[in-house]
Amino acid sequence: MKLIGKYDWLLIVFVGFLILITLLPFSNGSNYNAFVYINNEMTYKIDLTKDGTYLVKEHVVVEVKDKKIRMKESDCPQQLCVKMGWISTPGVPIVCIPNKVMIIIEADPNNLDYDVITQ
Amino acid sequence: MKTKEITLLSVYIAMGSVLYFLETFLPLPSIIPGGRWGFSNLVLLIALPRFSLGNLLFIAIGKSTIGNILSGRLMTPGYVMGLGGAMVAVLVMWSLYRSKKDFGYLGISLVGAQANNFFQLLFAGVFIMGTFRVITVFPYFALVGSISAVINAIVAHRIRMKSGDIL
Numbered sequence: 001m002k003l004i005g006k007y008d009w010l011l012i013v014f015v016g017f018l019i020l021i022t023l024l025p026f027s028n029g030s031n032y033n034a035f036v037y038i039n040n041e042m043t044y045k046i047d048l049t050k051d052g053t054y055l056v057k058e059h060v061v062v063e064v065k066d067k068k069i070r071m072k073e074s075d076c077p078q079q080l081c082v083k084m085g086w087i088s089t090p091g092v093p094i095v096c097i098p099n100k101v102m103i104i105i106e107a108d109p110n111n112l113d114y115d116v117i118t119q
Numbered sequence: 120m121k122t123k124e125i126t127l128l129s130v131y132i133a134m135g136s137v138l139y140f141l142e143t144f145l146p147l148p149s150i151i152p153g154g155r156w157g158f159s160n161l162v163l164l165i166a167l168p169r170f171s172l173g174n175l176l177f178i179a180i181g182k183s184t185i186g187n188i189l190s191g192r193l194m195t196p197g198y199v200m201g202l203g204g205a206m207v208a209v210l211v212m213w214s215l216y217r218s219k220k221d222f223g224y225l226g227i228s229l230v231g232a233q234a235n236n237f238f239q240l241l242f243a244g245v246f247i248m249g250t251f252r253v254i255t256v257f258p259y260f261a262l263v264g265s266i267s268a269v270i271n272a273i274v275a276h277r278i279r280m281k282s283g284d285i286l
Contacts, residue, residue: 001168001216003276005223011215011230015265018233022257040249091255097196097247 032090034069036062037102048088048105060099069103071096128174130286132181135162139186139201147263154260155201156267157232159186163209164228164275165286172213179205200242204235224279228272232264 036044036056044056046064053063059075068086071094081096087105094103139159147154159182166178183202187193212231215222236257244253278286 001227001276001279002221002223003272004225006221008223008226011222011226015229015233015261018237019258019261022254022261037250092259093253093255095248095253097243100248102248102250 032067032088032105034064035104035106037104039100040102057099057101060096060101062103069105070094071101071103074099074101124174127169127286128177128181131162131166131178132185135159135178135182136185136189138162139182140189143190148259154263157235157264158267158271160205160208160228160232160235160268161271161275163205163212163231164224164271165278165282167212167216167227168279169286172209175209175213176206179209196243196247200239203242204239207238208232208235210234224272224276225269228268228275229265232268232271233261236260236264 032048034046034048035042036046036054038057044054046054046062046069048064048067048069051065053061053072056062059073060071061073063070063072065086068088070086071081071084074081074096076096076098081094081099081101084094087094087103090105093105096102136159138161142156142158145156145158147156162182163175163179166175170178180202183198183205184193187195187198187201192198208231211234212227215227215230240253240257240260241251244251
């Protein structure tokens with residue numbers, strides 16, 4: 001087998017296309033709400049314009065500052081959610097698998113630059 | 120012939136397990152929680168032109184299982200994800216190789232790595248989190264996976280060229 005075959009460009013284009021498609025949901029609106037899901041149920045809606053810290057579950061603390069949100073404290077073993085740091089845009093959620101907590105930022109549907117979003 | 124096959128399979132599984140274990144020490148760019156580089160896929164690439172689908176799957180299962188025993192994570196969700204991902208990667212790479220089209224190591228390695236990533240994220244999404252939203256981190260995994268996939272392809276090609284009938 002050769003290092004680079006005749007049709008390898010097809011596979012490379014396909015992979016690039018896959019990456020682009022999964023990047024698409026990123027948007028740059030200005031007014032965001034963060035939603036905290038616990039056990040996959042939407043439990044809290046947090047306004048990102050107000051600074052503060054919230055205890056969303058036992059040993060799980062979420063902090064909001066300057067329209068950004070982060071996992072401040074968690075009792076999970078690897079602390080991956082805490083190490084993710086601040087997020088401020090939709091796209092990459094903060095996920096804590098051991099605690100089954102997920103923080104997702106979504107644009108406020110009443111305060112968007114668009115007329116309609118199809119889903 | 121049978122003895123040679125057993126010996127070869129053992130060598131491949133041994134190499135794969137060690138790579139799988141050693142890559143847990145390599146640091147990853149910090150935006151990605153809980154990912155890995157995927158250098159153990161190298162063994163499957165070298166083995167691809169030589170073995171049947173069954174033997175390739177056997178190498179994939181062997182390297183994931185022994186690699187996870189070594190790092191002490193057998194039967195964790197990470198083990199099931201790594202095992203499934205490696206098997207899906209084998210299926211995809213084998214079908215591409217057997218399609219008789221002119222695919223090289225580079226393309227097959229890239230698609231295999233992405234198939235592995237995609238399956239693992241899908242598995243984490245459906246069985247652990249219960250939602251498909253986890254797929255939004257796919258681009259980051261895909262970029263890191265592509266770097267190691269290109270390195271894997273170059274190394275696998277060189278080893279395949281130089282080793283001839285030995286490996």
